[in-house]
Amino acid sequence: MKNTIIDVSQLELNDKVVAIKRVTKTVKGGRNMRFTALVVVGDGNGHVGAGLGKAVEIPEAIRKGKEDAIKHIIKVARDENNSITHDFIGKFGSANVLLKKAPDGTGIIAGGPARIVCELAGIKNIRTKSLGSNNKQNVVLATLAGLGSLKTPEEVARSRGKSVEEVLA
Numbered sequence: 001m002k003n004t005i006i007d008v009s010q011l012e013l014n015d016k017v018v019a020i021k022r023v024t025k026t027v028k029g030g031r032n033m034r035f036t037a038l039v040v041v042g043d044g045n046g047h048v049g050a051g052l053g054k055a056v057e058i059p060e061a062i063r064k065g066k067e068d069a070i071k072h073i074i075k076v077a078r079d080e081n082n083s084i085t086h087d088f089i090g091k092f093g094s095a096n097v098l099l100k101k102a103p104d105g106t107g108i109i110a111g112g113p114a115r116i117v118c119e120l121a122g123i124k125n126i127r128t129k130s131l132g133s134n135n136k137q138n139v140v141l142a143t144l145a146g147l148g149s150l151k152t153p154e155e156v157a158r159s160r161g162k163s164v165e166e167v168l169a
Helices: 058-071 112-121 136-148 153-160 164-168
Strands: 014-027 030-042 047-055 088-092 095-101 126-132
Touching: 014 058, 014 112, 014 136, 030 058, 030 112, 030 136, 047 058, 047 112, 047 136, 088 136, 095 136, 112 126, 112 136, 126 136, 153 164
Parallel strands: none
Antiparallel strands: 014 030, 030 047, 088 095, 095 126
């Protein structure tokens, strides 16, 4: 993934809760209940991030998850069809997410966690397939890893020392 600094203060971010889990810890006096919230934030214009919040109460866990997601926002390379620039497989842990470029009018063909990430990133046409683990947290992070690793034709041309036309040919 690229380590570019993104100024979050100028982005209008929307957030969606992907999953809320109840976690219990058995201690001497009984059980401690806590909640973890997986939250994805994005501006619908190429910026998206995910975060995990943990707290005793659900709203507090969601708030912490949103703050964590804002800290981990990435820029997504998109083409003129609001699709991705090329096919890619995002990997995180044992979760693999196949991201396929799609023509205009396809829509978002994706499972739950990957769909949320694509919608908040502003991608309108994409086909995805979750391979391996179906753990929501790992699928979200694999999707983000894949989207963050995408390169534009301009970046590829610059790294190879060629023109954009030569790269696309």
